[in-house]
Amino acid sequence: MSNVPAHSFAPRPLSVAAAGPLVGTVTVPGDKSISHRALMFASLAVGTSRIRGLLEGEDVLATAAAMRAMGATITRGDDGSWTVEGVGVGGLLQPETALDMGNSGTSTRLLMGLVASHAITATFVGDASLSKRPMARVTDPLARMGADFTTSPGPDGSGGRLPLTMRGLCPAVPITYTLPVASAQVKSAILLAGLNTPGITRVIEAVPTRDHTERMLRGFGADLTVEETAEGRVIAIAGEAELAPQEIDVPGDPSSAGFWMVAASIVPGSDVTIRNVLMNPTRTGLVTALRMMGASIEERDPRDVGGETVADLRVRHAPLSAIEVPAALAPSMIYEYPVLFVAAAFAHGTTVARGAHELRVKESDRIAAMAAALGLAGVAVTEHEDGLSIEGRDGEPLPGTGDVAVASLLDHRIAMSMAVAGMHSASPVRIDDAAPIATSYPAFVDTARALGATPQWVTA
Known part of the structure; x- marks a missing residue:
């Protein structure tokens, strides 16, 4: 089966x-990229965040369900606003069942980053379309930080597909990683893993990609810097962060x-x-x-x-x-x-x-x-x-x-x-x-x- x-x-x-x-x-x-991140970051804050204008599409709802499965309390009010009671960075719980990502590649890749620096095991599954999409560009750098992956084969016999089981490591190992291909999802996954990793985790991108992760993490109180260098844009995040709850309009x-x-x-x-x-x-x-x-x-x-x-x-x-x-x-x-x-x-x-x-x-x-x-x-x-x-x-x-x-x-x-x-x-x-x-x-x-x-x- x-x-x-x-x-x-x-x-x-x-x-x-x-x-x-x-x-x-x-x-x-509401913007999908910001909606995903708002739910994730609010779930890692200590306290109550409120989100207005959240995109209520299936992809974002998959993120909400996954964060609930790992301990966050997420509810929708009658006025359409969402309230999130976070568990704190490092506070994610072992999910009892597989995390069903539906069709959402963004949910999958960013959540793998979150799980990578927690001592929990999570299995990610998705629909037929998502299960064909390669995940190696995310699993490779996260494996360098200490996460371990068991993946499914793709059509060509190579691995890196869903269903995928990952075992996070805490404490994880900070890395400096140069993106081989411009990808905001890969950048974000590494930065999210860095949230709960002692030391400084760095991502270098030769071509700038969407920067919602950087903007929002700073808004939540993370110690994150962006520097333009000859190598490209260097984004550095200090680990073992403490995030403060926010009011967010998407x-x-x-x-x-x-x-x-x-x-x-x-x-x-x-x-x-x-x-x-x-x-x-x-x-x-x-x-x-x-x-x-x-x-x-x-x-x-x-x-x-x-x-x-x-x-x-x-x-x-x-x-x-x-x-x-x-x-x-x-x-x-x-x-x-x-x-x-x-x-x-x-x-x-x-x-x-x-x-x-x-x-x-x-x-x-x-x-x-x-x-x-x-x-x-x-x-x-x-x-x-x-x-x-x-x-x-x-x-x-x-x-x-x-x-x-x-x-x-x-x-x-x-x-x-x-x-x-x-x-x-x-x-x-x-x-x-x-x-x-x-x-x-x-x-x-x-x-x-x-x-x-x-x-x-x-x-x-």
Whole structure:
């Protein structure tokens, strides 16, 4: 019998076709990266933290369940706020059962970092998609700190996959680790292990990645420094930390906002305002790329919320032109590439997006998945090892997929990106399973309808 849980949702096919302009104001879910970290750090603080605006998608709920299993008390109030009673750094308890991560790679990798410097054993399991994703980039540095891993084989016979059992070590060994590939998840896992490790744990990144872990840990009271050196950015954390409880307001997720940025840009006559979007400079690569293509994105009322910059974004339809996407933008928009590919499908000329090797090891192989999906919808696409070249249709609607459905591959971003493509398609774009959208944006379909789109759940 397989140890891999069944897919959390019954498959739900979705069909989307053009229905006129998108108009209105939306509030997107709380940022997923910040939501995960808020729950984890609050669980390690001594005292009561309160979190408002938490993303209540399946991925974040998996993090909440795991932290409860290791001793934290986490409750949701009637007003939608969350209260967390932490156990303190070093206070995590042995979970009684396997930690089910569902589809969440972020939960898995960051929680492995937490467990690594505690004298507990934890088994991580996930759905079919997550169980295919490699974990060696996290297990290797954590093993250097003293954690021990038993992993499952991947399709090629190599290890490093879920189900995975890890045995933490306390006290763990502080390390200095240079990231071989830009990855905020790997960086964060090592820093979280360093929280309960005597001495100084350092991570060196040649290319800056999203810095929510650094910002939030300092906000919780950790002794963390960031220094720019000739080697790159050096992040150092002093171990055996004491974290203080916080009041946290989670800003809107720029990855979720990206779907409406692209949708408003490609659908003629559209005018959409997206409220309270996180504008952390390590997360605004999609805004930069779309503006390079000619998108009309206006920032309104920029303001500071809990150490992060947020703004309201007004996005209006504009003709897009093809660009060569700078590879340097990859770390700041790695989750947004699928919907950027959709924008490129409507541009004038051929967009080339390279330097995004990381897309091969997300919830799906997002390069291959989007090449297949866009090709099925009538877009000329050339696949590269590290990205795509996309021949734009100069603003013309896509032909659509007819009676054939694109494969979402249990990947929420593939499903939502192709739903956006269908919003300017002559005939429907069909998606074989849009149920995974609930992992990050449960209200996506309802929000699309509120703006004027007409996505339809398909029944057998």
